[in-house]
Amino acid sequence: MTKTTTIAATNATPRRKGAAPAPAVAASPWAPVSHRERQREAKRNAVLQAAAQLFNERGFHATSLDDIAARLNVTKPTLYYYVKNKDEILLQCVSQGLTMMLEGIDASRAAGGKAIDQLITCMQVYARIVTQDFGMCLIRVGDEQVPPESRKELRRLKSAIDQEFRRLVAEGVSEGSLAPCDPKMTAFVIAGALSWIGRWYKPGGQYTPEQVAAQCIDTLLGGVLRRVDVPQPVAVSAAAPRRKRSAGD
Template sequence: MPKKTSAPQPAATKALVSPWASVSGRAQQREAKRHAVLQAAAQLFNERGFHATSLDDIAARLNVSKPTLYYYVKSKDQILLECVRQGLQMMLEGIEETRNAGGKAIDQLMTCMSIYARIVTMDFGMCLIRVSDEELPTESRKELRRLKSDIDMEFRRLVAEAVSQGSIKECDPKMTAFLIAGALSWIGRWYQPAGEYQPEDIAAQFISTLRNGILPR
């Protein structure tokens, strides 16, 4: 009987690597580029002001053409809204994490103050402080004021709880929350990244003064 021979096996096919990113990869790349647009815009708004910054300026900082920006944002108003919303969202997330971690109200309050002071030295936080609500469309203004109100109410709650726990002397939680937010917000007005003070030092000094006052004991 003739000897059987096995059929030749096909050569192993090398897996094709697509030059196109996966759907999730494209989404991540788009989001990263959109974030870069917003951050560049926030920096320019902080440096020059909203009205003195054009879409051409933002495109130039990113080394892209102006039409490229429209793939990620619709208008300069939308960019401003997103920048300010980012700053507020960072604050709200930090406050939420502090609340979930638990602990005494005074410790939560000090942590929230530190978070607030740190964020207003960042691009989106500074944009939130330096750009007036009046420069936003009416509907956007309402939304952002609601988010700001959420932060204010959280500070009031912590102050009231700290008073009830005996960690803070009797005070008006509303006025005290205004004092804290006003003092910390002002950091975003004068802070310069190239200045002599680091954000951590600024936060520590402001919080110490707010906590201990300025008169000797």
């Protein structure tokens, strides 16, 4: 026996003769707290997602908690583990849509670049989100249905988005990338036009969300009038000949 083995054997606590071995620690059937919290948050998000889809499809008042539970294959009482009532569900859905917009706009601002580049990125973010469940819910249902005590906060978030569009339009005019305009009115037009996508867009339609956003933004930036460098007068010979009047006319 080596010296190390001898020391280990000497220091080991001898088991008392006839003593039973220590019982094994039983494994807990419950997941760790952090895991349970993640699961609860995932289920809560699923409730909100299903609710937003139904609000978009049927309208807020025509959707019940029973409808939301049925969409998720759970019972109505199960929903109360994650939400208080339908008003709270709507508030969270609309808040999610606004928060997604603000986070996307903040990211575009942090990326830097010219004002026109930031403005286009913000428009792309806005257009993309209103084709998604929470953004669409924000547009189709609106904050008018939200309890009055929460309406003020939602309108504050909307105002923050509006102010960002105004700032970028004003900076675009200053740098010469945008034609002179009233930043307030222009911001209203941009947000109004892009918001309306959430009213008429249908997933799985002819255009993808990216194609919808691109076409709408191109129209907003370029307008619909055909522009030519030098106006060309209409040649007389090119005009359609007038038909002679007949006796029957």
